Amino acid sequence: MRHLRRRAALVAPGSDEHKARKALAGTADEVILDLEDAVVAAQKDTARALVSDLVRAHGRARPVSLRVNGPGTEWFAADLRACAALGEALTSVVIPKVESPATLTDADALLTGAGAPVLPVQALIETPAGVAAIDEIAAGPRLTAVIIGYADLGAVLGRSRTAPPDRWLFVQDRVLHAARAAGVQAVDGPHLGIADDAEFRQAARWAADLGFDGKWVVHPAQIATAQDSFTPTPAQAEHARRVLSTLAAAAARGAGAARLDGRMLDEAVAVAARRTLAMSGAQDEH
Structure with missing residues (x-):
């Protein structure tokens, strides 16, 4: 919603x-x-x-x-x-x-x-x-x-x-x-x-x-x-976009895990990224 x-x-x-x-x-x-x-x-x-x-x-x-x-x-x-x-x-x-x-x-x-x-x-x-x-x-x-x-x-x-x-x-x-x-x-x-x-x-x-x-x-x-x-910084919003893009790319390859900047990504990280983009006013396309 x-x-x-x-x-x-x-x-x-x-x-x-x-x-x-x-x-x-x-x-x-x-x-x-x-x-x-x-x-x-x-x-x-x-x-x-x-x-x-x-x-x-x-x-x-x-x-x-x-x-x-x-x-x-x-x-x-x-x-x-x-x-x-x-x-x-x-x-x-x-x-x-x-x-x-x-x-x-x-x-x-x-x-x-x-x-x-x-x-x-x-x-x-x-x-x-x-x-x-x-x-x-x-x-x-x-x-x-x-x-x-x-x-x-x-x-x-x-x-x-x-x-x-x-x-x-x-x-x-x-x-x-x-x-x-x-x-x-x-x-x-x-x-x-x-x-x-x-x-x-x-x-x-x-x-x-x-x-x-x-x-x-x-x-x-x-x-x-x-x-x-209550507005994420531009750097926080950009990181959120990278998280979602990395996860989307991994899913397209059929990979079960993804990594960004030396850290493992999972659905909990994706949830936080989507919230960051919503708080920044950006549209989440992932």
Whole structure:
């Protein structure tokens, strides 16, 4: 399954037209217009109408997703109906605070009933219950990505907002393993600062080294660093091409093994090479 590149997914408030338009005109791989945390209760309906208009105007030109209000809120069903009405202009629906596969099943039913049979969803994992059920959630209907929500999860756990990335390793590994087993993307949640500073760069590099596909960012200044962190270098991409070409040539000769630069190649190396090319935006022809 070929996924959208989500190296840098920029979150913009759905109630602020200026910031939303600025995000849509920027360079993020995906723009996520937020109807949940960024919108007060009195503005939910107005924000829903605003982001619907923005998606219709911009969604076919660039990837745009909507973060809806959470399951159990009075706005959940209306948000999903609005998403369904946007059709192919919308890239996906981001569902917050997913704690069980039942939430995705409910969302699937609402979207199907509203006429959106192919609209993908992403699941935000923001509670201990969500982490505990991540294997089942990752296999849920329509799911294309899971994202860690550090702010809500950290608040429930009592974890310091300044905790370094390695303090989150258990959660990150749980989410990453479940995502890979289910064949969906694993996206690192937003850093809790808005600057492109040393802490943000460390967090982005840490997530990339672990194997995540990308990261949410909350300020345009962070986009370039995130994209750079999750993009292989030209040398890495070229090596991946050589690996696949060498393996293809060996297979054509009927050889059971191949060697490149003094190292044996096998299917595990090929898997890593294909991922490198996918992350670099190259097409894998092998």
